[in-house]
Amino acid sequence: MKTALISGITGQDGSYLAEFLLSKGYNVHGIIRRSSSFNTGRIDHIYSDPHEQRVPLTLHYGDLTDSMGLATLIQRIKPDEVYNLGAQSHVAVSFDMPEYTADSVAMGALRLLEAIRWADQPVKFYQAGSSEMFGKVWEVPQRETTKFYPRSPYAVAKVFAHDMTVQYREAHDIFACNGILFNHESPRRGATFVTRKVTRGIAQILAGEMHKLYMGNLDAKRDWGYAKEYVQAMWTMLQQDCPDDYVIATGEMHSVRELIEYAFGVVGLDPDQYVEIDPRYFRPTEVDQLLGDATKARERMGWEPKVGFEELVRIMLAHDLREHGVDLSPWPDLDAVPPDAPAFPQVAALVGEGV
Ligand code: NAP
Ligand code: G4F
Numbered sequence: 001m002k003t004a005l006i007s008g009i010t011g012q013d014g015s016y017l018a019e020f021l022l023s024k025g026y027n028v029h030g031i032i033r034r035s036s037s038f039n040t041g042r043i044d045h046i047y048s049d050p051h052e053q054r055v056p057l058t059l060h061y062g063d064l065t066d067s068m069g070l071a072t073l074i075q076r077i078k079p080d081e082v083y084n085l086g087a088q089s090h091v092a093v094s095f096d097m098p099e100y101t102a103d104s105v106a107m108g109a110l111r112l113l114e115a116i117r118w119a120d121q122p123v124k125f126y127q128a129g130s131s132e133m134f135g136k137v138w139e140v141p142q143r144e145t146t147k148f149y150p151r152s153p154y155a156v157a158k159v160f161a162h163d164m165t166v167q168y169r170e171a172h173d174i175f176a177c178n179g180i181l182f183n184h185e186s187p188r189r190g191a192t193f194v195t196r197k198v199t200r201g202i203a204q205i206l207a208g209e210m211h212k213l214y215m216g217n218l219d220a221k222r223d224w225g226y227a228k229e230y231v232q233a234m235w236t237m238l239q240q241d242c243p244d245d246y247v248i249a250t251g252e253m254h255s256v257r258e259l260i261e262y263a264f265g266v267v268g269l270d271p272d273q274y275v276e277i278d279p280r281y282f283r284p285t286e287v288d289q290l291l292g293d294a295t296k297a298r299e300r301m302g303w304e305p306k307v308g309f310e311e312l313v314r315i316m317l318a319h320d321l322r323e324h325g326v327d328l329s330p331w332p333d334l335d336a337v338p339p340d341a342p343a344f345p346q347v348a349a350l351v352g353e354g355v
Contacts, residue, residue: 008085015042064108094154109161182249187319216281249292
């Protein structure tokens with residue numbers, strides 16, 4: 001049985017990756033941060049009391065800013081694979097908290113790489129890189145060879161983590177891979193990222209809990225994919241013969257305005273009546289457009305996205321409407337979308353009924 005350690009297991013990707021690895025028979029360990037309120041909502045359905053040993057999932061307190069803690073965990077757990085998904089991952093927040101963002105994103109990756117370098121056994125490493133690194137893009141679409149032009153403290157920190165991952169691969173012969181993932185979303189997406197803000201906003205409007213949705217730059221364009229499919233690419237990278245870097249993307253680009261128009265249209269609402277612009281959401285430097293070319297991932301690893309933009313929006317809308325108690329029967333398309341969890345059938349079998 002292989003053992004994996006995931007930083008950021010409580011986040012969107014961490015929760016799907018944990019389910020995916022469990023479905024592959026892994027012994028999964030995750031790093032969680034101490035918090036005064038519960039932060040395990042995305043993994044509660046797969047966690048079982050350690051005394052029962054139903055699911056091979058163990059959680060450890062830790063933080064990417066704590067070198068000694070990370071090194072100790074790697075010494076104790078002896079993972080075959082480490083997935084570094086932990087991060088202050090909100091681009092807009094990174095302008096307000098540049099130092100903390102750099103500490104968790106850039107230095108966090110370096111701390112893990114150092115711990116792996118001195119581990120007693122070989123450990124494979126996955127770094128959660130971002131299309132934000134392309135920033136003010138040099139070419140369209142962006143691929144593995146496209147130069148970076150980061151436009152936020154978050155993106156600068158991710159470039160450092162990317163380069164350091166290459167550095168440790170080349171200098172210390174570590175099986176270390178960078179996934180350069182374009183935006184990926186799901187019903188588990190944080191509520192302040194634009195897709196979820198829109199689908200959740202629509203649910204709140206229909207539930208009578210909100211009357212206006214305040215948004216930022218509607219002209220920004222992104223390549224949005226489905227998170228559940230993207231975590232499979234992370235694992236596949238670590239199963240290749242040689243470590244390498246891969247762009248993971250859909251190759252489809254839409255503006256925030258198109259996102260809003262499509263999502264409101266699905267439930268028959270006119271966005272002009274509900275959406276207002278609040279310049280507070282504008283960023284000091286913006287990334288105008290991102291469009292990925294995942295040819296290398298398709299040709300070398302056989303990875304391809306299946307869920308497109310419209311299906312993704314419907315999956316998220318259906319979830320949010322249900323969560324806000326909105327009756328879906330007027331929209332049979334949404335009513336037909338299955339609930340989100342559990343993500344993989346083998347995990348459903350592990351955790352049993354009532355998830
Ligand atoms: P997310 O939902 O924001 O999750 C971030 C995770 O990192 C959470 O588990 C969070 O813990 C944890 N974390 C934050 N600061 C930490 C620290 N100092 N020490 C340890 N853990 C910390 O992000 P995501 O969407 O799942 O993304 C996963 C990774 O992929 C991130 O590194 C992100 O930057 C990167 N990425 C995401 C996308 C995307 O579109 N989603 C695209 C490219 C790259 P709490 O739950 O306690 O806050
Ligand atoms: O959803 P967003 O906040 O995602 P952003 O900035 O692209 O970053 C996400 O994807 C990256 C991969 O490319 C990840 F690395 C990163 O961790 C994160 O997951 O914003 C998308 C776009 C931006 O251009 C933003 O200015 O939407 C625009 N936008 C317009 N109105 C808004 C809003 N973004 C947010 N969050 N809230 C708004 O009201």
